[in-house]
Amino acid sequence: MVAVAQHPNITLMTYCQVEKIEGFVGNFKVLIRQKAKYVDHQRCTGCGLCWESCPSHVPNEYDLGLSLRKSIYIRFPQAVPNKPVIDWEHCRHLNEGSCGICQEVCPTDAIDYHQEDEILEKEFGAIVLATGYDLYAGEAAPAEYLYGSHPNVLSGLQFERLLSATGPTGGEIICPSNGKEAQRIVFIQCTGSRDEAKGKSYCSRVCCMATAKQAHQVLEKNGGAEVYVFYIDIRAPGKAYEEFYRRSVQEGAVYLRGRVARIYPRGDSLLVYGEDTLLGRQVQVDADLVVLATAMVPAAGWEEMSLLTGVGTDKDGFFAEAHPKLRPVESFTSGLYLAGTCQGPKDIPDSVAQGSGAAAKVLALFSIDEMELDPITATVDEGTCSGCGSCLLVCSYGAITLEQIQEEERGTTAYSQVARVNEAVCQGCGSCTVSCRPGAMNLKGFTNEGMLAEVDALWL
Amino acid sequence: MRIGVFICHCGTNISAAVDTEKVAKAAANFPHVCYADHYLYMCSEPGQELIVNSIGENELDRVVVASCSPRLHELTFQKTLERAGLNPFMLEMANIREQCSWVHSRQREKATAKAIELVRMAVAKVSYNFPLQRPTVSINKNALVIGGGITGMQSALDIADAGYSVVLLERDNTIGGKMSMLDKTFPTLDCSS
Amino acid sequence: MAVTNDVLETAPAWEPRIVAFCCNWCAYAGADLAGLNRRQYPSSVRIIRVPCSGRVNPQFVLKAFQQGADAVLVAG
Numbered sequence: 001m002v003a004v005a006q007h008p009n010i011t012l013m014t015y016c017q018v019e020k021i022e023g024f025v026g027n028f029k030v031l032i033r034q035k036a037k038y039v040d041h042q043r044c045t046g047c048g049l050c051w052e053s054c055p056s057h058v059p060n061e062y063d064l065g066l067s068l069r070k071s072i073y074i075r076f077p078q079a080v081p082n083k084p085v086i087d088w089e090h091c092r093h094l095n096e097g098s099c100g101i102c103q104e105v106c107p108t109d110a111i112d113y114h115q116e117d118e119i120l121e122k123e124f125g126a127i128v129l130a131t132g133y134d135l136y137a138g139e140a141a142p143a144e145y146l147y148g149s150h151p152n153v154l155s156g157l158q159f160e161r162l163l164s165a166t167g168p169t170g171g172e173i174i175c176p177s178n179g180k181e182a183q184r185i186v187f188i189q190c191t192g193s194r195d196e197a198k199g200k201s202y203c204s205r206v207c208c209m210a211t212a213k214q215a216h217q218v219l220e221k222n223g224g225a226e227v228y229v230f231y232i233d234i235r236a237p238g239k240a241y242e243e244f245y246r247r248s249v250q251e252g253a254v255y256l257r258g259r260v261a262r263i264y265p266r267g268d269s270l271l272v273y274g275e276d277t278l279l280g281r282q283v284q285v286d287a288d289l290v291v292l293a294t295a296m297v298p299a300a301g302w303e304e305m306s307l308l309t310g311v312g313t314d315k316d317g318f319f320a321e322a323h324p325k326l327r328p329v330e331s332f333t334s335g336l337y338l339a340g341t342c343q344g345p346k347d348i349p350d351s352v353a354q355g356s357g358a359a360a361k362v363l364a365l366f367s368i369d370e371m372e373l374d375p376i377t378a379t380v381d382e383g384t385c386s387g388c389g390s391c392l393l394v395c396s397y398g399a400i401t402l403e404q405i406q407e408e409e410r411g412t413t414a415y416s417q418v419a420r421v422n423e424a425v426c427q428g429c430g431s432c433t434v435s436c437r438p439g440a441m442n443l444k445g446f447t448n449e450g451m452l453a454e455v456d457a458l459w460l
Numbered sequence: 461m462r463i464g465v466f467i468c469h470c471g472t473n474i475s476a477a478v479d480t481e482k483v484a485k486a487a488a489n490f491p492h493v494c495y496a497d498h499y500l501y502m503c504s505e506p507g508q509e510l511i512v513n514s515i516g517e518n519e520l521d522r523v524v525v526a527s528c529s530p531r532l533h534e535l536t537f538q539k540t541l542e543r544a545g546l547n548p549f550m551l552e553m554a555n556i557r558e559q560c561s562w563v564h565s566r567q568r569e570k571a572t573a574k575a576i577e578l579v580r581m582a583v584a585k586v587s588y589n590f591p592l593q594r595p596t597v598s599i600n601k602n603a604l605v606i607g608g609g610i611t612g613m614q615s616a617l618d619i620a621d622a623g624y625s626v627v628l629l630e631r632d633n634t635i636g637g638k639m640s641m642l643d644k645t646f647p648t649l650d651c652s653s
Numbered sequence: 654m655a656v657t658n659d660v661l662e663t664a665p666a667w668e669p670r671i672v673a674f675c676c677n678w679c680a681y682a683g684a685d686l687a688g689l690n691r692r693q694y695p696s697s698v699r700i701i702r703v704p705c706s707g708r709v710n711p712q713f714v715l716k717a718f719q720q721g722a723d724a725v726l727v728a729g
Contacts, residue, residue, distance in 0.1 A: 001635055001636050001640070004613045004616060004628060005635075007620045007621075009619075009620035009621075009624065009625050009626060010616050010617070010626050010627075011626070011627045011628070012608075012628050013628065014608065014630045014634060014635060015630070015631070015633045016630065016631060017631050018606060024597070025599075026597050026599035026600055027597060027600055028604070037633070062641065075632065075636075076636075076640065078640075079633070079636070080636065085633045122604070123602065124600060125599045125600035125602060126603045126604070127603070127604045127605075127606065128605045128606065128615045129606050129607065130606060130612035131606060131607040132607055132638060133638065157641060160641060160643055161643075163643040164641070164642070165643070167643070171643070209646045212646070213644065213646045339611045339612070340607070340610070340611025348610055348639065348645055348646075351610055351614075354611060355610070355611040355613070355614030356614055358615050359617075359618030359619045359622075362615075362619050362624075363618075363622050366599065366603075366622075366624055368599060370597065370598050370599065371598075373595045373597060374594070375549065375595060376704060377595070394707070423595040424595065424597045429708060430704055430707060431705065431707030431708070434708065434710045443708060445592065445704070446704055447588055448710065450588035450589065451585070452713065452716060453585055453588055454581045454582075454701060455701065455713050455716045455717050456720065457577070457580045457584035458577070458699055458717065458720045458721070458722070459577065459699075529685045531677070531685060555685075555702075557688065559684055559688055559700050562688035563687060563692060564693065564696040565693065566693070567696055573696070574696045574699075581699075581701075
């Protein structure tokens with residue numbers, strides 16, 4: 001993270017959103033919204049007086065609700081950049097005009113309540129989409145798993161925060177309900193996934209190993225702890241993966257092949273009823289904590305991103321690559337590349353590999369100054385074009401514009417409107433040729449005349 | 461207009477079901493066809509030489525290659541035309557393998573008749589072809605990476621290390637993404653910062 | 654369309670002439686795949702490659718019928 005921030009060729013734009021993407025390979029124009037931070041980051045030194053003094057408390061997204069943060073905050077102590085923003089939805093001053101403590105305490109006068117969102121226009125030759133994933137909301141887990149209704153039922157990522165030294169407990173594995181050390185922990189795999197009827201049909205690929213890691217950490221941290229893992233089957237394909245899973249088993253994690261039917265709350269603890277299909281018997285575990293391995297889903301906002309970029313998605317919202325085997329980091333739009341979990345569930349090594357793969361594609365593009373394009377594009381006979389704009393409506397790529405032209409005829413100047421095709425944007429589908437009533441639009445390589453001649457030569 | 465037609469045997473992939481000699485003879489009589497020939501492997505070096513030489517010797521301005529699917533070898537034969545000094549878009553292909561010999565493999569007579577028709581259609585179409593130039597666009601060498609998680613950071617670093625400017629855009633107020641929320645990461649169990 | 658047994662008996666050798674306009678990126682590739690798998694089908698089928706099913710002008714379809722096609726398939 002620090003390497004990124006310090007790299008002279010990288011400009012970090014945090015707290016930003018893409019508003020619009022126009023153009024084509026080598027020539028993208030992007031509108032970026034810089035959201036108001038209400039803190040002048042030029043002046044701010046990141047000393048922390050402001051967030052220490054801020055009186056309002058908000059559930060901390062970074063700890064997935066397991067802790068509270070302030071209205072003026074940094075996500076975590078090692079955040080990059082290490083300077084705060086004000087969450088305007090919860091700030092007392094921005095909403096009610098009261099408070100204003102952060103401004104009072106700031107030694108560098110960096111707080112600016114009047115800051116507004118800014119729209120910046122920038123030009124790029126290539127774009128990499130690496131928008132990542134979210135966890136399929138634990139709420140989507142079956143109601144009988146008590147997620148959201150019992151504090152000791154957590155998602156895998158929440159549990160990760162409990163394990164973390166920067167987390168709400170400083171890395172102690174305790175029960176949120178009473179703060180006692182968790183001694184008996186049940187992990188439930190494939191919650192809401194690999195089950196079309198109850199959630200997602202696919203396997204998220206990371207949960208088996210994430211759980212094996214978490215089990216290992218529990219057994220290492222809490223002496224005498226018991227770990228139970230309910231699973232459908234273990235998926236550990238990859239270098240050193242199977243061995244890692246085996247290690248967790250040897251360390252004492254009890255793997256039970258079967259589903260959990262129901263969890264009953266009993267005070268602070270949870271009675272987990274499931275089955276062990278290998279032994280063919282019912283299992284009952286009296287657990288302190290239950291951790292649900294929920295599915296990976298595309299990060300929130302994928303619909304908007306798909307519309308902005310024109311990159312299609314699969315049935316689950318993951319961005320569609322140009323070819324599942326041979327073009328895994330390219331989209332169908334030239335110059336727009338995909339990397340990481342926005343394209344499909346994957347773990348860190350695979351995400352990093354794909355990140356580098358997309359970078360290689362960008363560099364290949366940047367190694368040339370000019371790019372040759374496919375000449376199979378639409379072309380307009382301006383003399384015949386009536387300027388009706390029908391072609392404009394059917395063009396999926398926004399390659400056609402209407403333009404005024406000036407014609408000199410018998411000493412008078414006449415103005416008329418004609419369609420123009422941007423060859424760099426046109427994908428050569430030819431839909432416009434069909435919509436064109438005067439027959440002014442033609443497609444190079446598949447001309448009206450050529451196609452008709454071909455059909456004419458059928459069955460003489 | 462001077463059209464050349466080249467029929468490929470594809471070893472026996474085509475010639476087992478299609479009488480290629482008969483197709484070549486029929487093609488020679490199609491309008492504007494000045495030259496028609498057949499050969500064992502048209503995509504091979506000698507096959508391409510045959511096309512290049514025939515274009516020169518017969519002053520051909522358009523070419524039809526009847527062979528496998530254009531999805532496979534259209535680019536190959538476009539380059540052959542270029543080598544002979546013709547515009548690569550003066551080529552049409554007749555798919556007489558995937559869409560003829562392989563799917564009518566037990567009907568030699570019918571397959572041959574169909575191949576002749578497919579060639580005739582390609583000849584008709586190529587008559588209307590005209591030279592096309594590939595448009596060029598200049599490449600702006602600044603990259604945008606959307607998403608500041610582990611993947612986006614890796615992409616940005618690799619592009620930046622090669623000497624190009626990168627904007628790393630993140631909607632949150634810090635980069636790091638989900639990865640930064642993880643404690644230790646599998647399989648090395650090192651920290652995620 | 655109902656085909657009665659009478660018709661089939663009086664014209665046992667009849668094969669419909671079908672023209673298929675196939676999108677280069679999907680249906681045409683599918684037809685290639687049929688070849689790769691040696692799926693046999695009547696030789697009276699003609700496939701015309703188009704860059705997209707959107708390229709198929711109704712005029713082409715009418716022209717195909719004019720040429721004697723019994724059916725036209727636009728696939729993409």
